[in-house]
Every structure is written in structure tokens, then in C-alpha cells.
Amino acid sequence: MNAATTPCEVSWFSALCDDDYEFLGVHDPLLKSSWEHCRDIVMQADTLGFDNILLPSGYALGIDTTAFAAAVATLVKRIRLLMAVRIGESWPPQLARQIATIDRILGGRLTVNIISSDMPGEMLDSESRYRRTVEAMHILKVLLNGEPLDHDGEFWKLKLDPPRIGMVSGKAPPLYFGGLSPAARDAAARGCDVFLMWPDREEAVKEIIADMTARAASYGRTLRFGYRAHVVVRETEADARAAADRLLSRLDTEKGAAIKAKSLDSQSFGVNAQVALREAASDDGYVEDNLWTGVGRARSGCGAAIVGDPDQVLAKLDRYRAMGIDAFILSGYPHAAEADLFARHVLPRMNHGPLAP
Template identity: 45%
Template sequence: MIHIKTTERIAEFSWFDDMSDGDTEFLGERDPGRRSSFPHCLDIIQTADKHGFRGILLPAAYDTGMDPLTFAAAALPLTRQIKPIVALRMGEIYPTTLSRAISTLDEVSQGRVIINAISSDLPGQKTDAQTRYGRTGEILNILRQGWEKDEIRFDGSFYNIHLDSAPAKCRYSGSPLVYFGGISPEAKEIAAQYADVYLMWPEKMEMMRQTIEDVSERAYKHGRVIDFGLRIHMIVRETESEARAYARRLVSRLNDTEAYAQRARHQDAVSYGVFRQDELRKGADSEGFIEPLVWSSVGKVFSGCGSALVGSAAQVQDKLQQYMDIGFRAFIHSGFPLREECDHFGNLVLPHMPNACLGDVYREKCAV
């Protein structure tokens, strides 16, 4: 049985900003004109804000681009309502220091902050999954104590912290939403215990339904009910033929050697989730589709989210409704180039979807 926190027919629609020099007009080509400079990334977040996206994912990388937490602090005063979904690699920042940074961002933005906790290896380190997820679980436990309890009292394998929790409090948001993803059993358990939204990458519909059911049941055993999110690229046009033509153009200059090198830069390039994306792509049809509208060729260049919805506005709207039918209540989209595809989706699809901020919905329920 699937249990979801947000039973209303609404979803949180978010876009993606380029913190890691990945924005391009042709997959596999580095575009110096779209490098992750502050003006370029600010342009993307302001475009998404203008269209009414509720959030925008700021991914974490080490070797290229900008730090997402610092960028969020700089960009927030220059936006109206959008909430940065700040990717934070668990363990890079000491938990109580991280809690202070989050509470400060909450204060600066008056509650416009969402956390995407990630458990990939720290830069320069290789660590087994048990260690990575064990550390992540402890950090999320400490953060939640800081947000929700009068004191932080934690004794674990990685951290022993006994402190007053007042400096960690988020005055506006209370407890910022925590997004967390990962397909391994260890990742699912962390999500079940600590996440508000379990974030997934695109797979076949039935595979995703089974994963939602699995994580939902795990959370329920911990006395929790959570929501589910999907991270998926977008190519949407007035007609399906236009969308497919653009998809073909996007890979028209793809060089396998450069694509492999670009993928290998990412910290999660050898994760179990990426392996699953690669296996799905092996079963795609001659044009790269693993099922109707779901085009897997993005994964040739980018680790992580490896597929895009490719279709007309009506087709994409219908597919998103199907995803909502199986339990998704949050979507994080992107496209190539990011600003231009934000305009396409923002004009053709977003106005027709039940777009809401999950954090606001949670707080309204608590107030009743």
C-alpha cells in the first residue's frame, strides 16, 4: 500500500540551476558562454521565479561551478518567491555549523529554503556505503533535533553533540523541507526516517510505482508518512514532432569520448542509481526511448538523472498527471539550455498544473 503525506491533488514544481558548468545547447559540448558564473546562474533562477516555479535545485559539485549555499544567500534577495533547494553533501560541514548556516539562510530569506541532502563521497575520499549513509543519518538526526527540540542530545558513531538548540532554530520555516534520494536499501532507510520528500530519477512507470510503495512502507514502519519527488529533464514544444526534432538536435554533436569524460567528473558517476539509469538506457529503442515520451539519451553525458520527457504540451501534461496518479507530489525539471527550456515549460505546461509549495501546505495543516 502507498501512503503519501500530501493527499491533495497538488505538486511542487521546481526548476534546476547550473552550479557545475553543465548548461549547453548541444549535449557533450562545453559551452564557455554558459559557464556557471553568477550572472548566468542568477538569470536562470530569476527566469524560473518569473514563471512561478516554487523551487529551484542548486546542485553540489567540487571541481567546477559555484557553491550552492553561498549562491543561495547571494541570489535570494534578488528573487521574489522561489525557494532554493540547496544540495548539501552530508559531512562536508560540521552539523551544528551547518544548522547555523541553514537558520541564517532561513532568516535572510524569510523561510525560503529547502534542503537536498546528498550522500556521495566527499571530494578526495572514497568511502563505503555503510559509512556514508551512517554519517548522513546522524547529521539529519542532529539537524532535526536542532529544528524541532529544545536541546540537541546526540551520541553516535560519528558525532557526539550536546548543545542548546536555540541557535539552530529556523524562525520562519520551522523545519525546512528535506529532499533525499538514493535507490540502495541504505538510502531508502535514511529517506524513510528523515526525509520529507524522497527524490527519484526517471525509470519505467511500474518500476517507480514499486519504489514508491517500498519507501512508503519503510517510512510507515517508522511512524512517518512522506512525499515523493521526480527529477526529470524536459523537452516540450507545441507538437511532438517539434520536441523530437529538438531532441535529435541536442545529441547531434555528441562525441562518446567527451561524453564519458564529462560524466566521470561527477561525484555520483559510479553509484547504484546511475547504474540503474545505464541499464534502462541499454533497453531503449533505436531513438533512445525507454517508454512513451521518456527519452534516455541525456544519461550518455550526465550521471544521475538520465532521461527527459519529450513531447507536446498536452502529452507532457498528461504524463505528469500519470506520475501524480502513482504518488508523485514534487517535480524538479531542467532542459538544455536551462533558461530557454525554462521558458518553454513555463509557458506551455506550468500554468496548467496544480502547482503548490509543499512546505506551505504542511504548515497550513499543522495550524488547523
């Protein structure tokens, strides 16, 4: 099957980490991370027909992701939850119990975004941190597959009976994971199921997919690919560009830099790649047709948006699909308003559905 006949997963984003604005860099109390606001974004995405929704995780920002996922799992009807977990702050057997329990509450629709984080105050070198993440992914998969664990690793030594509580499916959920450094790419090739990438030029996306496909094959594995981006869609391209410009119309440069610096990953390989992408853009912020880098002026991490009319946005997504992208994680500012616009103008025209096991 090819991209034209295989559904892709289309996900939205709930702003658990104080990342929602009408004007980038200008905090609005009504958009601040809270149970009510983030719950409403998830419920709206469920109603609008999105397949999944990313629940991000920050150490010092926003509200706790695991607790939020457990609560909102009791409310949604059909959408999957993509729960982000920070490995540096987790003990894998406990995390496996949390994942399995939330999956049971949700009725078998939980997926997991692995973040290869340090514990704040800890500074493991990159290679060690990613080796720890590979171990954690292995431990999670064994336990969530309902198997006994006998693990003698560099970071954990564990001998455990099969868990009493497991996933509804009886199998470990898909593990989504991203990172561009050599150590991160190796960790992804060895342990994850869906390799996530941030926005980049189309040629760079092709190169990353080719590289990761080869790396996974060297371990006897295959990967699926996800693309995380913001989106600004309006009835005309002029209106979409005007909406993007409006997002930055009240941005103070120093305030934007402070917001970015608060993130623990603000100096990572991937974040620096987003900075380089923005620096390569034209004066109006576009680095190629319909890819605008202005978001990165006030956000660490994913720093670019697909901007255009419905035909242009759909065509851009279709080109990514043709390259091998299986899943999109989209967002916009404010998140609720942009979810509605994307669901109205683009989502009904896409062949989409949850990623198959």
C-alpha cells in the same frame, strides 16, 4: 485529498555545476557556471511562476552552492530555494547555522536537498556513509526545530544549547533526499521528508513508491515523493523529438563519457540504474512513451527527459501524480530557454504550489 485536488510542487534547476548546454557535450562559455548565469536562471524561474528551484552541489564542479544561495536569496521575490548540501563535507551544527541564516535572508522559503557524499579522498563503505547521513539529518532537524541537542552517535557526539538563530517558521525545513541502494532507501525511510527519484519506467516508479512507503511505515513515518527529470516540450511531438535529437547532434562519445566520469557519484547505484535504463531503450533512445534516455549519454545522474507536445508532457506528469508524486524538479537544455517553454506550454495547466509543511 487526492492528486487531482492537491497541488504539486513544480521546481526548476539552476546549473551551478557546469551543466548547461545548447548541444550536449559541447561547452559554451556563455553557459558556463557563473554567478551571473546561474542567478539569471533563478530570477527567470521566479518570474515564470515555478514554486522552487534546485541549487545543485558538486565538489569540484561549478560554484559554491551555500554562498550562491545566500546571495540569490536577497534577489528573489516568491520562489523557494532547494539548496543541495554534501554531508561528507559538512559539520552538522555549522550547516544548521548556515541553513537558518539563509532561510532568514530568504524570508522563510528555504528547503534542503541532502546528498550522502564522501569527502573527496575518503572512501566510507555505503552502509557507513548512509548511517552518517541519518545522524546528520537527525542533528539538523533537532537544531532547526530550535531544540537543545544531546547526541551520542557513531559519527558525532554533541551536546548543544538551542540555537539562537532559527528558521522563520520555527521548524526544520523539508529535507529532500534520494538514493536507490538498500542502504540509501533505509536512510530515506528513517530521516528524510521528500524522497527523490530519477526517471524510470512508470511501473518501476510505482514499485519504488510502494517500497518506500512500506519502509517509512516500519519506522512510524510517512514520506512525500519527488521526481527529478529533464523535459523537452514543443508545440508538436515531432518538434519535441527533433529538439531532443538536436541536443545530441554534436556529441562526441568520448567527450560525453569524460563529462559523466567527472562526477563523484558516477558509479553509484542510482547512476548505474540510469545506465541500465538507457541500455534498455530502443534505438531512438525511448524506453517508453515520451521518456527519452539520450541525456544520459553526456550526464551522470538524472539521465532521461520527458519529451512531447504540451498535452503529452502534461499527461505524463499527471500519471506520475496519480502514482503519488508530490513534487517535480525539472530542467532542460539550455535551462533558461526550456524553463520559458515549459512555463508557457505546461505550467499554467498544472495545479501547483509549494509543498505544505
